[in-house]
Amino acid sequence: TSSPLVARNVPVAGAKTIYVATSGGRIHAFAPNGYLRWEADLGQLARPCRQLDGYGVTGTPAIDPETRALYAADPFGRLHALDLATGAERAGWPVRVVSDYTHEHVFGGLLRVGRHVYVPTASFCDQRMEARLVRVSLDTGETSAWLPVPFALGGGGGMWGFAGAAYSVRRGSLFVATGNAFRGGANVGRRFKEWAGYGEQLVELS
8 A cells, every 4th residue: 555665875875775665564675676675574463354454564654865764654553763775773763653553553654844754543444543643753753643533522533545644835734634533522413423523624734
């Protein structure tokens, strides 16, 4: 489900490296001629629902040319920082971005803006959970999150799109598309709406 990425001047000036992440949980770094430069195994989570053939690195990773690192979310709720040239984990990483990884998964692609990476989450099998867009500092590893539909409104609002969040340079904004809200909290009975909170909406964020 993830898209290939290309880094220039890696591992040396004038060279290129292509990165491919798989639902098997592996990240492969190839030279343009197909030579395997390195491989990292971030693990795979087995789930009863068969949306995918196992869950590994579902969301497309993000490249940061300044730190020369590839940021990728594993199926156990952790964000890794892998050296572009060697695949070695950077000191202080991985960072936890999902606490309940049995219900919440990173389906969407990661987005790097400045010194932060944005990580969108959604549910397995449309199970009830609180989706989040997690902001991770590349300098400190600190995290903060925006919840489209909190449990007080039923939870949900998963960001399923494989492209993840989008960034507008002109507006200085992030854009995300969210999924449905669930029944729960104040969102029950005749008042139930699948678009409760920021569910089923295109949302602009600072």
